[in-house]
Amino acid sequence: MFVFPYLSGTYVEKPVKHYYDPFGGYMNFLNSYGLKIHTPEDVEEGKNIIQAFRDRDRYEWEAKQKAKKAAKSK
Structure with missing residues (x-):
């Protein structure tokens, strides 16, 4: 049986x-942050930016889960 992860x-x-x-793609993403796809340091910085976004999304999800648990325990 398939269960939706969320x-x-x-x-x-x-x-x-x-x-x-x-x-509109990875190159445009980099350019929007003033980064260049042909510069290894810029590509690495782009990866770091995306990781920061992913970390933020996980943190927000965890905060929502804690709030749900707190609301249920009242």
Whole structure:
């Protein structure tokens, strides 16, 4: 039986593509932050930015889960 991960209470990390697709691709994502795809340091910085977004999403999800548990225990 398939269970949707978000219904099971398990965090599901969004794919990296989720973060750069709204910019029209990875190169546009980098350019929007003043980074260049042909510079290894810039590409690494772009990866760090995406990781920060992923960390933020997980933190927000965990905060919502804690709030739900606190509301249930009242």
